[in-house]
Amino acid sequence: MAKIDDSVKKKVPELRFKGFTDDWEERKLGELSNIVGGGTPSTSNSEYWDGDIDWYAPAEIGEQRYVSKSKKTITELGLKKSSARILPVGTVLFTSRAGIGNTAILGKEATTNQGFQSIVPNPNKLDSYFIYSRTNELKRYGEVTGAGSTFVEVSGKQMSKMSIMIPELSEQKKIGSFFEQLDNTIALHQRKLDLLKEQKKGYLQKMFPKNGAKVPELRFEGFTDDWEERKLNENVENIGTGRSSFKAGLDYSEQTPYEVLGSTSVISYSDSFDHSGNFVLTARVGANAGNLYKHSGNVKISDNTVYIQSKNLEFIFYLLTKYDLKKLAFGTGQPLIKASELKNLKLFSPKTFGEQQKIGSFFKQLDETIALHQRKLDLLKEQKKGYLQKMFA
Structure with a gap:
């Protein structure tokens, strides 16, 4: 690939493959493709459904780049009795409502419901994966151009007017x-x-x-011996609660030479501290109560956090991940986990x-x-x- 001079950036991209030097052209999407909507056969008529024709809904689009099997299918009669249309392989499905801009490429002929304005490229003018790769542009255009009182929707006519450089x-x-x-x-x-x-x-x-x-x-x-049920404090060196004199979220400074960890900042720490202590930290107050984090270093811990020190930090951490610590929390407004509850927690080890x-x-x-x-x-x-x-x- 070759870099392009700034003076021509408006008509060509910054980065191109060798051998291509012509300016790009501004065209309307409708000049390069057909924009095709979808339709839904009557759901009360069983003769229209469970046929051989794939029929996509917007909820099915977004995870896969290529789609070739829909959740629901329609019959030939259902196709005739609705506004759904057969779309060829290579069509870029484009959701036009209730989540505008999710795309996928058809790997097999199919139809869609009316929640799409699908792009059927003219094979002599537009490459499927080229336009699929511009999903973010398509999505932004659809979101800005779409309208509606109940939900935002972009029409096929609007999509046809989209200008793109190609x-x-x-x-x-x-x-x-x-x-x-x-x-x-x-x-x-x-x-x-x-x-x-x-x-x-x-x-x-x-x-x-x-x-x-x-x-x-x-x-x-x-290793063949049975595991033993023990209280957590029998397996570790120390379990305690931080002190209220330190405030969560304090920045490192000359006045606060150690970072302060609390229930909302428990994972925000700097690697610049000397590693001299090993902790499993669990937020004990609030919505994060019971969340587990590992930490090594010199820190101050707020009273919103319970710390567990152990020579065998890794095992204790993974042992605790197997137990839902949120079960230990009590209270409705600000759920609380006491260090004493953790100390008496019985686990097999x-x-x-x-x-x-x-x-x-x-x-x-x-x-x-x-x-x-x-x-x-x-x-x-x-x-x-x-x-x-x-x-x-």
Whole structure:
């Protein structure tokens, strides 16, 4: 790709593939495609439904880039008796009401209800993935242009009038292919991340005893003893509540050399502090009561927070994630968890410190892997945002 001189940015994007130098043209969307609405056959006539024709509703659009199977189907008679129209493969479905601007590309011929103004590209003028990649522009236009008293809706006539800058078709296809590959990579990383999160859920279920059991379903080799039910304060070094003389949300300064953690700021901390203490923190007051966070460093803790110190921090943290701490909270206006309640909380844990360490280290490594994949995914999404800004005029 090559950068473009600022003087021509208005007619060409900042970033282009080599070999393309012509100015982009401003065209109306209706000159490049047909904008097609949908329709709904009478729901009281069973002869119109459960046929072979896919029929989409807006709620089905937004998660997938390509769609090829709808939740509901209609018959040929239902198609004839309604304003629904068959849309070809490559149509960009565009929701036009009750959530304007969700899009998907048809991978199989289908119809829609009236909550769409779908874009059927002229194959000689407009590439499907090129216009799909401009979903954000389509959405903004629809939201600004739409009207209505009950709910905002954009019409097909309005969508046809939308002005867009486009290059000739071969460059469109090049750009469309680039974003399709990028979206495929993002989707692959998302699937990996989702799989890791599901695996973690499975391990949490199998590596801690289920209700009534004294051993988990899955264990590390060499450990065979039953787990013991103990109070939480028998498994940790200290459980306490912060002090009211510190206010949550204070900025770091010469006067407050340690960060202050409270129920609403419990996860906002700076890595610049020396790591000298390990805590599991749980908000004890308010809507966040029972939320768990790990922290290492020199901090001051407000009276809205309960802290738990342990040599085996990781195991304690994951042990507590298996228990809904919100159950310990009482009160309606400002739910409260007392440190004394946490101290007396009975939980099953291994007899040996070594097994606790194994379990804690296992989940810590798994969380680190999940965080790594999350960072990669976030980076790809940020890169896509940058390309979207620079590759369209």
